[in-house]
Amino acid sequence: MEEFREWLAANLTGEFAALAGTGGPGREHENVELRVRWEKALGAAGWIGLGWPTTHGGAGADVATQVAFFEEYARAGGPGRLSHIGEYLLAPTLIAYGTPEQCERFLPPIAxxxxxxxxxxxxxxxxxxxxxVQTRATLDGDVWRVTGQKVWTSLAHLADWCFVLCRTEPGSTRHRGLSYLLVPMRQPGVSVRPIVQLTGTSEFNEVFFDGAVTEAGNIVGAPGDGWRVATGTLAFERGIATLGQQIGFARELDEIVAVARDRGLLDDPLWTDRIVDAWVGLQTLRHQALRTLSATGPGIEPSVAKLLWAPWHQRLGELAMDVQGAAATLAEGEPYELSAAQRLFLFTRADTIYGGSNEVQRNIVANHVLGRVGRG
Structure with a gap:
């Protein structure tokens, strides 16, 4: 990773210097146009698709190399990634379940x-x-026509494409009759409505499909096989992508420690205990992510990871406010925008809900354990 370290040092400068430490959950509104150009710079240098097989245009990097990539990116203060949904969720899904034609069409533009x-x-x-899911799609000649509504769709206002889980078999219920379609966003049948969050920003959206079309070949897996493909994507979402998520976590903790140091709180064992506890929690998240990546076959590791990071991140938001004292409740002045600590505290209220609520994750773990006990 020395090559990547040198590349970051040479390129996170000039116009890109302003990106250091910006973007990510709760801050996706920051420097969007500049971050799009940064993504293209990463792609041109070959740093997108590092873990993809070489047969699909990737570098074929092993897990250790990918971990080192994320760590170097974090140390350099790399901005929140705008292409992560394509690179870390859709691309592995296409490689695992898609056709050669789909990989050839969609992977290069992601890279x-x-x-x-x-x-x-x-x-x-x-x-x-x-x-x-109730969003429906019907096959009409050589196109699928999609009608329905999605919600909490991250970065839909910037996206060119959306992978959509929808119901393609009339009368089907639950896991049956679902399909996984790739739908272009920039067409008359798609409208995006921002959702204003507690932070006042809008990285989540409602997406309305009103007869939106996509080519018949833009289905991943067979019709009715969407549940298997969609849960495969979820496994990728909670795998290597979580290491990217922890970039922001580490940066947030560093900022909290800096504030605590400036206020002289590090001399107080009560404060140092809370900060050390947060640091230990972050190391636990990292090791759980590595454990998830090394697991063979489906299991409960992704659910355990969600149950670990979501409440930890909420506590981090509370700590960010607490170390600032009474000043944390005040805006710093015009234009009265939220501080990083205030935004972190407010945004993390949703952590235990999105990406599969913690209640659902506990049910998954319980069903897995009870099922194993029942089989024993």
Missing amino acids: RAEELWCQGYSEPGAGSDLAA
Whole structure:
């Protein structure tokens, strides 16, 4: 990773110097146009698709190398990634379940950061209960026509494409009759409505499909096989991608420690205990992510990871406010935007809900353990 370290030192400068430490969950509104250009620079240098097989245009890097990549990126203060949904969620899904034609069509533009993606899973009546999806698609000649609504769709306002879980078999329920479609976002049948968050920003969106079309060949897996493909994507989402998520976590903790040091709190054992506890928790998240990556076959590791990081991150948001004391409740002045600590505290209220609520993750773990006990 020395080559990557040198590349970051040479390129996270000039116009890109302003990106250091910006972007990521709760801060996706920051420097969007400049971050798009940064993604293209990463792609041009060959740093997108590091873990993809060489047969699919990647570098074929092993897990250790990918971990080192994320760590170097974090140390350099690399900005939150805008292409991560395509690179770490869709691309592995296509490699595992897609056709050669689909890989040839979609992987190169992802690797060049020419096409950004969003994830069309959650719906108003099907959030954590993904099997309750009601968005429908019908095959009309050589196209699918998609009608329905998705919600909490991250970065949909920037995305060129969306992978959509929808119901393609009339009368089907739950896990049956679902399909996984790749749908272009920039067409008359798609509209995006921002959702204003507690932070006042809008990286989540509602997406409305009103007869939106996509080519018949843009289905991953067979019709009705969407549940298997969609859960495969979820496994990738909670795998190597979580190491990228921890880039932001480490940066947030560093900022908290800096504030505590400036306020002289590090001389107080009560404060140092809380900070050390946060650091230990972050190391636990890292090791759980590595454990998830080394697991063979489906298991509960992704659910355990969610149960670990979501409440930990909420506690980090509380710590960020606490170390600032009473000043944490005040805006710093015009234009009265939230500070990093305030934004972290407010945004993390949602951590135990999105990406599969913690209640659902506990049910998954319980069913797995009880099922294993029953078989024994």
